[in-house]
Amino acid sequence: MIFPVRRARLPLYAAACSLLLSTALTAQTASKPTLAPAPDTANPNQQFSSAAMPGGVALSPDGTTVAWTLRGHDGSTLHLTDVADPAKSKIIAVEATTDCSNASPIWSPDSKTLAFLSTCTGDKAKPTQEQIFLWSKTTGRTKQLSHLTGNLQQPAWSPDGKSIAFLFVENATRSAGALDAMKPWSGVIGEDGVEIQRVDSVDVATGKDKWLTPAKLHVYEFDFAPSSNEIAFIAANPPGENTWWIAKLYRESTTAQTPTVVFDPNTSSTALHGLQIAVPRYSPDGKHIAFIGGLMSDQGSTGGDVYVVDAKGGNPADVTPNIDGTPSWEVWLNDNRIGIVEDRSGRTLLPDYDVAKHAYIDGSAIDLGESSISGGPIKDAASVTSGAQAFAFVKSSFTSPPEIFAYTHGVEHQITHLNADAKPLSKTVSIEWDNDGFHVQGWLTFPAHYDAAKKYPLIVSVHGGPSASVGARWGNSMWAEQGYFEFQPNPRGSFGQGEKFVQANVKDFGYGDLRDILKGMDVLEAKYPIDKDREGLTGWSYGGFMTMFGVTQTHRFRAAIAGAGLSDWLSYYGENSIDQWMIPFFGASVYDDPAVYAKSSAINFIKNVTTPTLVIVGDRDGECPAPQSFEFWHALRAEGVKTQLVVYPDEGHGFRNPAHIRDRAEREVKWFAEYMPAK
Numbered sequence: 268m269i270f271p272v273r274r275a276r277l278p279l280y281a282a283a284c285s286l287l288l289s290t291a292l293t294a295q296t297a298s299k300p301t302l303a304p305a306p307d308t309a310n311p312n313q314q315f316s317s318a319a320m321p322g323g324v325a326l327s328p329d330g331t332t333v334a335w336t337l338r339g340h341d342g343s344t345l346h347l348t349d350v351a352d353p354a355k356s357k358i359i360a361v362e363a364t365t366d367c368s369n370a371s372p373i374w375s376p377d378s379k380t381l382a383f384l385s386t387c388t389g390d391k392a393k394p395t396q397e398q399i400f401l402w403s404k405t406t407g408r409t410k411q412l413s414h415l416t417g418n419l420q421q422p423a424w425s426p427d428g429k430s431i432a433f434l435f436v437e438n439a440t441r442s443a444g445a446l447d448a449m450k451p452w453s454g455v456i457g458e459d460g461v462e463i464q465r466v467d468s469v470d471v472a473t474g475k476d477k478w479l480t481p482a483k484l485h486v487y488e489f490d491f492a493p494s495s496n497e498i499a500f501i502a503a504n505p506p507g508e509n510t511w512w513i514a515k516l517y518r519e520s521t522t523a524q525t526p527t528v529v530f531d532p533n534t535s536s537t538a539l540h541g542l543q544i545a546v547p548r549y550s551p552d553g554k555h556i557a558f559i560g561g562l563m564s565d566q567g568s569t570g571g572d573v574y575v576v577d578a579k580g581g582n583p584a585d586v587t588p589n590i591d592g593t594p595s596w597e598v599w600l601n602d603n604r605i606g607i608v609e610d611r612s613g614r615t616l617l618p619d620y621d622v623a624k625h626a627y628i629d630g631s632a633i634d635l636g637e638s639s640i641s642g643g644p645i646k647d648a649a650s651v652t653s654g655a656q657a658f659a660f661v662k663s664s665f666t667s668p669p670e671i672f673a674y675t676h677g678v679e680h681q682i683t684h685l686n687a688d689a690k691p692l693s694k695t696v697s698i699e700w701d702n703d704g705f706h707v708q709g710w711l712t713f714p715a716h717y718d719a720a721k722k723y724p725l726i727v728s729v730h731g732g733p734s735a736s737v738g739a740r741w742g743n744s745m746w747a748e749q750g751y752f753e754f755q756p757n758p759r760g761s762f763g764q765g766e767k768f769v770q771a772n773v774k775d776f777g778y779g780d781l782r783d784i785l786k787g788m789d790v791l792e793a794k795y796p797i798d799k800d801r802e803g804l805t806g807w808s809y810g811g812f813m814t815m816f817g818v819t820q821t822h823r824f825r826a827a828i829a830g831a832g833l834s835d836w837l838s839y840y841g842e843n844s845i846d847q848w849m850i851p852f853f854g855a856s857v858y859d860d861p862a863v864y865a866k867s868s869a870i871n872f873i874k875n876v877t878t879p880t881l882v883i884v885g886d887r888d889g890e891c892p893a894p895q896s897f898e899f900w901h902a903l904r905a906e907g908v909k910t911q912l913v914v915y916p917d918e919g920h921g922f923r924n925p926a927h928i929r930d931r932a933e934r935e936v937k938w939f940a941e942y943m944p945a946k
């Protein structure tokens with residue numbers, strides 16, 4: 268997914284940034300993308316969509332009603348749709364409020380009350396502050412339940428229906444995630460202004476809130492025990508941005524902030540030693556906790572195997588050993604059966620596993636084909652009733668725009684038809700090839716208005732991560748719209764082909780994965796009308812690193828665009844504030860083994876570069892710090908290579924300002940057009 272990196276703020280750099288920005292946002296080009304960008308964390312600047320985007324799917328426990336949100340220009344609206352008769356749909360509106368947004372709907376255990384987050388408070392002093400609201404199915408009325416100041420995320424009903432818990436950063440100045448713009452450095456670093464995310468709760472009857480976790484732990488995910496008297500959560504000591512990679516699994520009573528460690532991957536002697544854990548889930552009897560465990564480069568980009576551990580502690584058991592794909596989300600179906608969402612070489616499967624036998628249950632899988640699902644705050648989440656008699660999610664593919672689907676007793680029901688008239692602008696096909704003993708998969712998108720009698724240029728777009736993958740989801744390629752083939756490979760290090768494949772680029776960044784990509788290009792060139800003299804390379808985050816490193820290793824590319832990249836692993840180690848992620852990938856700190864970091868640093872091979880390279884970054888990027896882009900641009904300029912650096916103000920790793928997003932796209936289009944001109 269997104270590659271985890273932090274920035275350092277240097278006086279000389281700051282002066283250079285302001286000078287660059289005085290001209291960066293005024294440049295114009297004749298060719299402009301016509302569609303608004305859609306979020307794509309693995310490749311955030313390449314996918315565009317004009318389709319309606321439903322989300323926030325919540326299926327009522329009785330299986331009768333789907334609550335969902337629809338994102339618009341002025342916020343998100345909240346909808347209710349009858350599963351048996353989807354024509355019966357209505358919008359839930361908070362009384363006497365306008366110009367506000369609703370998100371994250373969740374049903375009470377008895378299906379009578381819908382809770383959701385909303386900015387529809389009428390508080391003009393805090394127009395973006397979300398609060399928890401309740402909608403009554405009996406009365407049809409809404410009311411505000413919470414009155415908090417801070418950042419609320421991932422609300423969840425307690426199983427007894429008496430309270431709602433949620434992740435909360437009190438008096439937050441920004442989102443707790445690493446994608447948003449980081450606060451400027453100030454005060455005692457690592458001590459002053461540290462914002463800690465905890466589990467808070469609010470009593471449904473009284474509206475009174477109560478902390479469930481202590482202030483000394485930053486919490487990333489949590490789950491209620493069936494009894495409602497206990498929670499399991501994944502947490503680490505603050506600052507939270509730096510310590511997710513060493514987080515532990517805890518459990519504690521909801522009446523006392525005295526957490527107990529259930530599993531610590533840092534001290535474990537199992538295969539999970541030094542790896543990451545996510546998505547904790549109690550079994551229906553409360554005796555066990557399941558989670559996803561594996562090598563993950565970012566919180567939220569979840570993938571690994573499904574593990575089960577005794578709720579009182581101990582070594583976990585791998586329920587999905589030697590799986591061909593990558594589980595990203597799981598749910599207990601009963602005390603001995605777990606359903607998962609699996610990415611398998613670009614296909615999405617929904618298989619079940621026997622917990623006792625650690626084995627796939629034959630005939631259990633629903634094969635959704637080349638598609639992706641979403642619907643909740645956690646990657647690839649579905650909304651599931653007890654025992655999985657019914658479940659719902661948003662599904663899309665390269666050919667089908669996003670719509671909500673529900674499954675009841677194995678029968679599929681399409682709940683929405685928001686995008687019935689939408690058609691893709693071009694065709695995308697799955698490409699598979701072998702290299703170095705690995706079977707690799709990727710996607711090739713054809714140019715719009717493709718004519719097999721013509722030759723076309725090729726853009727290679729490398730996803731972020733490295734522990735991520737490009738899936739089959741709706742969105743028109745900006746490059747296809749401009750008349751290019753676009754190749755999106757999932758090389759070693761990616762999800763989708765098991766944990767061995769994910770870990771295949773450990774201590775080898777830029778080498779084996781680049782060979783996979785180049786071999787994939789060979790396969791494409793032999794089969795499709797690609798102009799070998801007009802091939803470009805681009806990527807964001809880890810893809811930005813691969814772009815910087817790639818142009819030092821081959822002259823095959825005529826032009827390149829490195830977005831939020833990374834040029835020098837040694838200097839980066841000292842600049843960033845999330846160094847904990849690096850040890851599993853490099854095997855040691857830079858101080859203990861500088862050679863393994865130097866080996867993959869593009870800056871050490873800078874004299875090999877002849878490829879014109881555009882470099883783009885946000886000045887407050889907390890994942891890939893802007894000095895890394897500055898260093899690469901500075902070196903290219905010194906070596907006489909055509910280059911340009913564009914730094915965008917007040918942007919983090921994921922750009923938010925629409926003007927910046929459009930300007931970035933225009934610059935990218937112009938760069939490839941200039942250095943790979945049509946013949």
